[in-house]
Amino acid sequence: MRQDSPADQVPTWEQIAREQGRFLYTVAYRLTGNHEDAQDLVQEVLVRVRRGLATYEPGSLHGWLGRITTNAFLDEVRKRKRRPVDPLGDDADRIVPPAPGADDVLASSGLPDHLQAALRSLPEDYRAAVVLCDVVGFGYREIADTLDVPVGTVRSRIHRGRGLLRQVLQ
């Protein structure tokens, strides 16, 4: 999913909204699992993007946006945890709609919904690592830098995250 802008160009805020809008929205939706929260997250991300453009160093635009989106998501998760009402939740045992096994899912027309529900059932830290790896396309080092954790922790979160996904899908 990587698609970076030319290395010597600093995009404008509007260019990012226009040209990276779908990418941003996809990452936000995969992280939050619903459109309402995804819209709120993208709005917050664009506020941060505007603030951060002055210090943006041309390079991997998707990497930069992926980091901002994930950090904004995790900040919101932490905020919600401080409040009792938490529609996002972080319970790995959350009840998700009955889903067929992984192989059946692969052949099913309803795959994205089942998979999105399974993704949403992951604890946020695992979900962020899996989304950064498999949706944004980050390497483990970049994920570690984004989440401010050691590479070994990233390995572990991706391993456990995918393992939980398999359990939910089976």
Next chain:
Amino acid sequence: MTISDARDDALFGLLDAYLDDELTATERSAVESLLERRSDARAELAAIDRVRSLVRGLPQVEPPFGFYERLVRSSRRAPGMVVATVGAVAAAIVLILAVTPVVDRVAPPVDDLAARHTMLAASTGEMPPGYEPMPMDESASTDMAAAPPTVGGFERMAAYEAPEGVHVVYALGAQRVSVFEQLGHVDWSELPDGGERMSVGEQEAWTMSVDSTRGRPLTADASSVTVLDRDGMVVTIVGDLAAPDARSLAEAMPMPAAPTVVERISDACAWVAEGFGFP
């Protein structure tokens, strides 16, 4: 458990990183040795690969109708929004609480929109003043086109940034229809005489056609105009459509997401900042 078993268990934990090509040469070699020795490791690797492929194959997600358009327009109206003064923000919040919703009342320039539709429907390459084409190809930014790719059987043909909002041209065979979008609520009292109020679904609407205007032709290619008020987005449909067809098309237009509190605060900040004379 033997030391060898414990070592194998640890190697099982590296299978994800092995697939992601994130192991050192030594680790990779150890994992490959495990895969050679144990069929359950190979089965585990295949299972991980299936889930990994599923997630990697998830499609991109389209934002709701008009979402980015609203954000960008909001931003243009509030270039200093992010650094708005505390006073302006406080005043905006008071406004939000006291006079919600803070949105413009707008009256689409019906005759002018009809003329612009005629110009673009002719496909001569000529554009109305102040128009900028919006990218339509997949590699660029269809995500910014505020209208859906298809609506009521019509396919999106071109999109433009217009001075008041977005102008999208749809085609069905040789038939052309324009959809204009602008932020705000309809100021019904400012619409031309000769139209009639109606409702589309639960939304208020207004329509005017050649038949109902007692011979007032709009343009050669625009025989009807329908204006919809869709929760903060004014949608104007112009085209050579019979009244029932215009209504069907209006009903097929998706609803934009209702403005969020953030958007409303953003609008109010812009309004207040302008009042204070900020750029």
